[in-house]
Amino acid sequence: MNISKISMRNITRQKKRSFLLGGAIAFGIFIIITIGSFTVGMTETLKENFTSIMGGHIYILGTETLDSGRIVQVIGDTEDLEKAIATVDDMVEEYHVRSQVRMGEIIFGSKSTTLQVSGVDWNKEQLLTETLSISDGTLENIETAGNLIIPENVAEKLGVQPGESVLIRMDTVTGQKNVGEFTVAAIIQEQDSFSFISAAYTGMGYLNDLIGLGPNEYQYLNLHLKDIENMDVVAGRLTTELEKTSLVDTDEEEEGEGEDRQHGRMFGGGMSGISADEPWEGTKFNITTLNDIMEPVLQLVNILNIVSLVLFIILMLITMVGLINTFRMVLIERTKEIGTMRAIGMHRGSVRSIFLLEALYLSLFGAVAGIILSFTTTIITGLIRFTSDSPLGFFLHNGRLQFITSPGSVIQVVIMLSVMTLLAVYLPAKKAAKLKVVDALRAQY
Structure with a gap:
């Protein structure tokens, strides 16, 4: 059996539930990448403007x-x-x-x-x-x-x-x-x-x-x-x-x-x-x-980065709680299915892998959606031209806000998200793998 295909099929079986969980993950990714891109861009713009003026x-x-x-x-x-x-x-x-x-x-x-x-x-x-x-x-x-x-x-x-x-x-x-x-x-x-x-x-x-x-x-x-x-x-x-x-x-x-x-x-x-x-x-x-000269500004940037990280962690913790509860429900819904797969020869490790891969795919799809949403937002915002007397004047690069996204920071966020997702789903996955075949087949729910 192809464990990866089974995991993908399970995601599409419950489209509404998958959409809500993926949307929550996407929003968290969107927040941290967008704020991070803004602070990096703002720092570089300030350095350029100060260098030019001074x-x-x-x-x-x-x-x-x-x-x-x-x-x-x-x-x-x-x-x-x-x-x-x-x-x-x-x-x-x-x-x-x-x-x-x-x-x-x-x-x-x-x-x-x-x-x-x-x-x-x-x-x-x-x-x-x-x-x-x-x-x-x-x-x-x-x-x-x-x-x-x-x-x-x-x-x-x-x-x-x-x-x-x-x-x-x-x-x-x-x-x-x-x-x-x-x-x-x-x-x-x-x-x-x-x-x-x-x-x-x-x-x-x-x-x-x-x-x-x-x-x-x-x-x-x-x-x-x-x-x-x-x-x-x-x-x-x-x-x-x-x-x-x-x-x-x-x-x-x-x-x-x-x-x-x-x-x-x-x-x-x-x-x-x-x-x-x-x-x-x-x-x-x-x-x-x-x-x-930029020390006060850099302190503000550090505060923004900390706030965005804390907000991201809070959002992810809420999402992780949702994942735990969701996969506990999934375990109940698929008890007979798990018993059937075990009866025809699937190993416990494969059952556990199906749950973990399903959660991992869900988090990666959400991450990709969040990254695309962040890039789209920053590109559109970066096209807006502000007037020279705007309060944002000193943060502007050629009259526009500058967003700089570091590939390394994006990869770091995705890895952190994946680890948190796997940790959240591990216990339900482990419990599913330990189900006895006889008990699973005669389950009435």
Whole structure:
């Protein structure tokens, strides 16, 4: 006898019952795969967006103290930094130097709003120009002094168009007030709506002149790595090399700082104008990685993964209880049938295998249905394009949600489901195999 065919036949005999059990299994698979695909896609999208906005994977900031005791954010001692970077040069794809105005006020006519302005060396930042999504204007003359790139939400608030002039009120590195005139060259789709402030870009030389830096000075240096997996290794090596010749902020010092100062170290401009409790000589460096910035987001992702796993286990436990009760009922319904098969020569092990294979096939059919449903849902959802001012803006990849399904995780879930199913049905299957032929044949139910 073909045990596999008998198991398949038994599934089709009770279509409604098989459909309900398979549907419950499919729903559990759908939940865990869909949430898992979303969290993986969200993590990768966030990494891409942060990398684009911040200009790299590792961020090196420098601060110095003036004779007055005030802190200015600038990397003046480039020699020590260049020596340290030389030790990791083989792992770096691009180096980006930037200056920045953290809280600038952009003014057009009677309207104004706040934004962050990054000074960019356009000759070196090829990756930034490739990732910016232009909705109006052009980047052809972006290297012209005073040309500015602003996000769509800022352009809409001000009612400004490419080619028109705007003013930006800002603080210099020493805390003085200054105003600069800019020409809007291009408007880009909003990339950082998750952030509390919009980001704009202009030439670094022009911005440096406005905030009190020399034309070749910069406030921080970003490293875009060839392999993002080397992030912590590169950061550790840079810290070790810089500590040999320069001051480097330690984790203990950062924990003692206020939230505003820590944010300023990450995004630039937050330390300028603050008086130092203990002035120092030379440049003090601070090294931050993409992982440091994304730590709160990664914690949220881990929570989502745990919630989806717990939900999956609960759903599977409920389904397993249903399987146990169902196969106990099946045992009663098929007692005479089992007795007949045993009477014509079927072994106990074969009877047990029929029950186990039936449950396994049912779980696999449910798993396949759940996987297909999950893939269909993620594909359709991934085709939906959201507006640039959507609350989901920072989680979007080219205006869409990104779902990434790992084949390994799908296989892992299916294996876990199969094991749970076999464990749930094992006792009814074992009991069926132990039925005595005589007792089974004379059963009245």
